[in-house]
Amino acid sequence: MPAAKGKIVEGGRVILPAVFRKSMGLQKGDTVLIELHGEEIRIRPARSALRRLQEKLRDYAPEAGSVADELIAERRQEATKE
Numbered sequence: 001m002p003a004a005k006g007k008i009v010e011g012g013r014v015i016l017p018a019v020f021r022k023s024m025g026l027q028k029g030d031t032v033l034i035e036l037h038g039e040e041i042r043i044r045p046a047r048s049a050l051r052r053l054q055e056k057l058r059d060y061a062p063e064a065g066s067v068a069d070e071l072i073a074e075r076r077q078e079a080t081k082e
Contacts, residue, residue, distance in 0.1 A: 016043070 004017040016026070024045055026032070031046040062070045 014043075
């Protein structure tokens with residue numbers, strides 16, 4: 001997507017062009033992450049960071065059930081040994 005003009009208004013608020021908000025599925029009240037990279041500011045939806053983190057952690061998740069189920073099973077197994 002080509003560059004577009006935005007504005008910084010009172011209070012340091014940044015107005016993103018509507019075409020960018022629509023493209024990213026951003027709506028009023030959505031949370032975004034703002035990162036500074038040298039002289040660039042990057043803005044992305046918080047949900048994209050969450051998805052990225054979930055993808056990275058997916059390899060560590062149990063194949064069946066949940067991490068909580070796995071932990072409970074381990075604790076029950078330990079309790080029977082004592």
